[in-house]
Amino acid sequence: MIYKKLFKPLFDRVLALILLLLFSPVLLLCAWLIKKHLGSPVLFRQERPGKGGEIFKIFKFRTMSDARDAEGNLLSDEERLAGIGKRIRSLSLDELPQLLNVLRGEMSFVGPRPLLVEYLPLYSQEEARRHDVLPGITGWAQVNGRNAISWEEKFALDLYYVEHQSFWLDMKILYLTAQKVFKREGISSTTSATMEKFKGHA
Template sequence: MIKRLFDITAATTALVVLSPVYAITAYKVSKNLGSPVLFRQTRPGLHGKPFEMLKFRSMKDAVDAEGNVLPDSERLTDFGKRLRDSSLDELPELWNVIKGDMSLVGPRPLLMEYLPLYNDEQKRRHHVRPGVTGYAQVNGRNAIGWNEKFALDTWYVDNQSLWLDIKILLNTVKKVVIKDGISADGEATMSKFKGNI
């Protein structure tokens, strides 16, 4: 209950304070990438329940001759890279926090297609609401491997507290400022999780 109250209060305050940033970012996305401004994707939430996550769009809607979506590296523009580097693309997720789909801090919501690939230990990341930021994000983000990322996620599940959330949020600000761990080596973002081999 305390965590949820903290999430609602902090996210609502941030939405109000950052409203000019939202407006400017939305205008820039529209100018550089066109419509729609928001990227919407179904992600697994608490206990794996699907929800629609919101982000500012950072990629072009580019497809090949067969209609298949091109790789991230070919759809991510220079503007999109700057948007991701600044983490401004994540700002609309504050609305997900207010709605109760997400928390400010928790394991990042990944793709629905990963759900059947998790082992029992990795599934525990869904015992809490997914977060705008998380313990894995301040300890490597996309620059660490999947196994390490999942281990950090489940560590958070076992050790969560309001004080830990505050420390993670403060560390997140630091990571955003120094642009640390934004992408994996040789990848535009992060390589896909292919299960436990």
């Protein structure tokens, strides 16, 4: 399909470059605020599986502190996600550095979110099909609940996207993403500041 093989990769890279230039003042402000309130590093880098399960390093703004208890153990996500970090995440500004991943061809604007490498052996054969396309900054699961839905629902939505990927679906997802960001919906799960870990189907 011409859209998937030619137009979408070109659209992704051109738009990523434009947005990096357009949002450069916001990127610099976020970096300064994180450096001031949370210290270094400003960027959070983590290995994630991309298309075909190929590993790449995703970029995000750091939003959690390194606060620890008396025994030296990191506090919970809820306790470490506060202040400027919580504000940046609530506005989804922590995702902006992923424009670099899009520019490098490791991600797309729209696709299943890249999850943790440790989940790879836990997927069923059907769930692993989420890696048939490039991972995205946003996706069908993100505009239908984001972190507030179950893993089963999330994977079902990811697979729907893999099977129905098109220009019009991508435009719909981008439009709905803008609405979600504005309303700040689905940032957290119902029981955690972030999504609970996937533990497979055992």
